[in-house]
Amino acid sequence: MNGKATTTRSRLDRGRSALGPALELVHTGRAPTRAVLTAELGVTRATAGAVAAELEALGLIRVDSRPGAAAGSQGRPSHRLTVDEKGPVALAAQIHADGFRAALVGLGGRVVATAPGCVTVSADPAQVLGAVVEAGAGLLRDSGRRCVGAGLAVPSAVAEPEGTALNPLHLAWPAGAPVRDVFAELVREAGIEGPAFTGNDVNLAALAEHRHGAGRGAQHLLCVATGHRGVGGALVLDGRLHTGSSGLALEVGHLTVNPEGRPCYCGSRGCLDVEADPLAFLSAAGRAPGPEVSLLQQSRDLLRDQAADPAVRAATEQLVDRLGLGLAGLVNILNPDRIILGGLHRELLAAAPERLRAVVADRSLWGRSGGVPILGCTLDHNSLAGAAELAWQPVLDDPLAALGRLAA
Numbered sequence: 001m002n003g004k005a006t007t008t009r010s011r012l013d014r015g016r017s018a019l020g021p022a023l024e025l026v027h028t029g030r031a032p033t034r035a036v037l038t039a040e041l042g043v044t045r046a047t048a049g050a051v052a053a054e055l056e057a058l059g060l061i062r063v064d065s066r067p068g069a070a071a072g073s074q075g076r077p078s079h080r081l082t083v084d085e086k087g088p089v090a091l092a093a094q095i096h097a098d099g100f101r102a103a104l105v106g107l108g109g110r111v112v113a114t115a116p117g118c119v120t121v122s123a124d125p126a127q128v129l130g131a132v133v134e135a136g137a138g139l140l141r142d143s144g145r146r147c148v149g150a151g152l153a154v155p156s157a158v159a160e161p162e163g164t165a166l167n168p169l170h171l172a173w174p175a176g177a178p179v180r181d182v183f184a185e186l187v188r189e190a191g192i193e194g195p196a197f198t199g200n201d202v203n204l205a206a207l208a209e210h211r212h213g214a215g216r217g218a219q220h221l222l223c224v225a226t227g228h229r230g231v232g233g234a235l236v237l238d239g240r241l242h243t244g245s246s247g248l249a250l251e252v253g254h255l256t257v258n259p260e261g262r263p264c265y266c267g268s269r270g271c272l273d274v275e276a277d278p279l280a281f282l283s284a285a286g287r288a289p290g291p292e293v294s295l296l297q298q299s300r301d302l303l304r305d306q307a308a309d310p311a312v313r314a315a316t317e318q319l320v321d322r323l324g325l326g327l328a329g330l331v332n333i334l335n336p337d338r339i340i341l342g343g344l345h346r347e348l349l350a351a352a353p354e355r356l357r358a359v360v361a362d363r364s365l366w367g368r369s370g371g372v373p374i375l376g377c378t379l380d381h382n383s384l385a386g387a388a389e390l391a392w393q394p395v396l397d398d399p400l401a402a403l404g405r406l407a408a
Contacts, residue, residue: 016400018043022051024396026061026081027107028211034063035078052081058399059087059146060107083107088403089143090391091136091150091192092384094201097121097170097228098294100128102135103381104143105388109212111381113139123172125165126182133186140192148395148406149194150187151387153201154179155230160247163198170229193406197390202232202342203241203250204386205377209340210236211389213379218338222330224252224323225342225377226277228296231326235334257325272326276319278344284315299344303351320352324359331364331372339374346376 018041025031025040038048055061064080089104089112099119104112115135121128132152140147156168156179163180165173173179184196206223209215215223221236233252235242243249253273254266261270262280274280278295282288285302289295306312323345330336339360341349349356353374361371379385395402 016054018047018051019054019399020397022048023055023060023107023399026055026083027109027392027396028216029108031081033078033080034067037081052079055399056084058403059084060395060399061087083110085110088146088148088395089140090148090194090388091140091187092153092388092391093132093136093150094153094381094383094387095121095128095132095171096155096201100132100135101381101384102132102139103384103388104136104139104145105385105392107392109208109379109385109388111384112145113143114381114384115139121171121173123174125173125177125179126186129179129183129186133183133190133192137190137192146406147193148402149391150183150192150196151204151390152179152183152196152198153204153383153387154198155201155227155232157248157251158198158200160243166248194391195394197387199241199387199390200232200234200247201227201383201386203234203243204389205342205379205382206234206236206340206386207241207389208379208382208385209342209377210239212385213382214340214375214377215338218336220334220336220338222327222334222336222339223342223377224327224330224339224345226296226345227343228294229279230274230277231272231345233330235336252326252330255326255329257322272322275322276326276345280322281315281319281344284318285309285312286315296344300347303347306351316348316351317355320348320356321359323348324356325363327356327360327374328363331360336372339372340377341374342377342382349374349376 031037031040034048034052038045052063056063062082062084067077067079089106092105093102099117101116103114106112117131117135119131154165156165159166165177165179180198187196202225210221215221223234231253233250235250254271256270257272258270258275262274263269264271264274278299281299302312306316
């Protein structure tokens with residue numbers, strides 16, 4: 001092989017190895033132009049151009065054919081890079097106590113279509129998962145899009161590598177339900193392309209927020225959230241979820257924040273799970289929960305009255321203090337560089353931001369030394385978007401191999 005051919009081959013190999021990193025940079029918005037892509041990858045302009053062209057040929061991104069420069073910028077104009085809005089999608093689904101939501105999610109975390117479903121979640125996971133997959137298959141048929149895989153978010157710790165739901169405390173599922181296997185089998189039977197994945201809903205919310213929302217740019221991101229019932233947490237380190245040795249890390253709901261508090265499902269007392277969720281808020285405000293809407297929505301509606309209602313204001317302060325104690329303990333252990341809060345916790349932060357930040361600072365070693373930024377989550381349906389991230393990950397790791405497998 002002559003020298004010119006060797007150079008061409010080595011450039012091609014470098015370009016192919018850069019496809020995954022390049023796609024992730026565009027997917028997360030960190031490479032809006034080809035010039036930024038060149039700098040982030042540490043390659044030549046020619047190699048970055050070839051990589052962008054290959055990703056465009058795969059139908060994953062679009063390269064603006066007319067380069068431009070931002071106002072006030074210097075240097076040569078650069079081609080803008082965006083995800084292809086007509087490209088492939090992932091099927092994403094989330095299970096909650098009242099049913100499910102299915103969605104199609106493209107690159108960039110963009111939700112293309114959704115289908116909510118209100119069903120009774122029985123003790124057999126196949127019942128609700130069958131409805132999920134049926135709804136997702138309908139969305140795919142209507143869209144005509146290619147599917148790269150499917151991801152499922154569940155309100156339970158998910159043991160690895162088995163993919164079993166160990167503690168679905170707010171569903172009727174038995175502990176150890178083989179959720180991933182059931183979901184994967186239903187996906188295959190429906191003729192949906194690509195692999196199927198399952199994860200904890202708060203873990204997946206944190207992953208989506210890190211890539212597309214309030215957690216972008218954080219190196220050690222702590223997420224704590226409460227939805228309909230209970231409290232969950234997640235940690236993202238250098239862009240990857242920290243799930244521990246068997247998928248069970250960051251069960252933050254079972255931190256004790258009130259030793260004389262309410263009995264918890266885990267057998268302890270005064271856990272964050274029962275002291276800082278929507279039911280705890282309604283109870284602290286002296287309100288009986290009603291069946292009309294979710295506990296989360298009832299709590300949100302009640303928070304609007306905190307300024308005028310002393311009982312609601314006292315309940316807000318109580319939950320903020322309980323949440324702050326839990327966050328302070330986590331700051332001492334994990335030393336995150338950012339905290340994001342979801343569900344009712346986001347609303348509590350908005351209602352009493354200075355009080356919450358003061359509790360965390362006063363009760364944590366590292367909080368006193370400068371404070372940890374505490375922000376609310378910004379993505380709608382972030383658990384859905386995170387479930388889609390699971391399905392997109394093989395494509396982000398190796399676009400050619402993943403799309404080649406789908407085409408085979």
